[in-house]
Amino acid sequence: MIATHSYRGGTGKSNVTANLAVELARSGHNVGVIDTDLPSPGIHILFGQDQPTTTVNGLLSREYSVKHAMIDVTPDEIEGAGHIWLLAGSPKPTDIARIVKEGYDLERLIDIYREFGAAGELDFLFVDTHPGINETTLMSITVADLLLMLLRPDRQDYQGTAVTVDVARKLGVPALRFVVNKAIASLDWASLRSTLETTYGDPCLAILPQSDEIMMYGGNGLFCLQQPDHPLAVALREIAQAISILRH
Numbered sequence: 001m002i003a004t005h006s007y008r009g010g011t012g013k014s015n016v017t018a019n020l021a022v023e024l025a026r027s028g029h030n031v032g033v034i035d036t037d038l039p040s041p042g043i044h045i046l047f048g049q050d051q052p053t054t055t056v057n058g059l060l061s062r063e064y065s066v067k068h069a070m071i072d073v074t075p076d077e078i079e080g081a082g083h084i085w086l087l088a089g090s091p092k093p094t095d096i097a098r099i100v101k102e103g104y105d106l107e108r109l110i111d112i113y114r115e116f117g118a119a120g121e122l123d124f125l126f127v128d129t130h131p132g133i134n135e136t137t138l139m140s141i142t143v144a145d146l147l148l149m150l151l152r153p154d155r156q157d158y159q160g161t162a163v164t165v166d167v168a169r170k171l172g173v174p175a176l177r178f179v180v181n182k183a184i185a186s187l188d189w190a191s192l193r194s195t196l197e198t199t200y201g202d203p204c205l206a207i208l209p210q211s212d213e214i215m216m217y218g219g220n221g222l223f224c225l226q227q228p229d230h231p232l233a234v235a236l237r238e239i240a241q242a243i244s245i246l247r248h
C-alpha cells in the first residue's frame, strides 16, 4: 500500500499516482487506486470517469460493497496486462458538504482498504490523499507500506514536508521516498537531490521536470500513455520500477 502525499496542494499527487498505476499495470500488476481526497476529489477525471456513480462516499455510508463500487479503469492501451481498479471520491456537492461537515468513520476506511485489496486481488494499492496533515492522512500513513512524499522545489514546500516527515517517522511508516515535481531545467538537480536527502534522511526517487506538455492536456487523460517518450513519462516509469523493486 502506497500513500501519495504532500504537505501543500497541487504538487502533482493525483497525476503521479494515476500514471504510476498505469506503469505498474502495464508491467502486469493489478493496481488499485482509492481517492481519499474526499473534500476535493479529482483523480477519477484522469481516468475519464467524470461522474462516478459508485464512490468511496457510498462505501463509507455502507450503500454497497467494495466489489460493486470498484470501477475498471484499465486503459485500452494496456489491455492484456494488469488491471487498474478505481474507488473514486464523489464530486457531488451534497456528498462533499456532508464529508466536510460530518466527517466519517476512519475504521471503516481501513476496512475498505482491506476489502479493496482482496476484491481486486491487488498487487499495489495507491491511496491518493488530501494535502496537509489531517486525520485521514495520518491514518493512511500509519497503515501504508510506503509513503511517497511529493514536493515542489519551493521553500514553502520544504518546511511543510519537514513537518510531515517528522510525523510520519513518529507514526513508524516503514518506508518513505521523496519525489520532487515541477523542477525547472535551470535548477541544479544534483545539488537539489543531495540537499533533500541529507536534510530529510530518506532517498529521493526522482526529480520530475516541469512540463508544458502535461499542462497542454489540462487533466484530460494519462500522460504516460499520451507521451511515453517524454522525459516526464520516462521518469515516472523509473519510479514505478523502483516501487516494484521495493515490493520484492
Ligand SMILES: Nc1ncnc2c1ncn2[C@@H]1O[C@H](COP(=O)(O)OP(=O)(O)OP(=O)(O)O)[C@@H](O)[C@H]1O
Pocket (backbone or CB within 6 Å): 006, 008, 009, 010, 011, 012, 013, 014, 015, 016, 037, 040, 042, 129, 130, 131, 181, 182, 183, 208, 209, 210, 211, 212, 214, 215, 218, 219, 232
Ligand atoms: N511535472 C509537471 N509539470 C507541469 N504541470 C504539472 C506537472 N505535474 C502535475 N502538473 C499539473 O499540476 C496541477 C496539479 O496536479 P495534481 O492535481 O496532480 O496535483 P495534486 O497534488 O493532486 O493536487 P491537490 O493537492 O489539489 O490534490 C495539474 O494541473 C497538473 O496537470
Ligand SMILES: [Mg+2]
Pocket (backbone or CB within 6 Å): 013, 014, 015, 037, 042, 043, 128, 129
Ligand atoms: Mg490530488
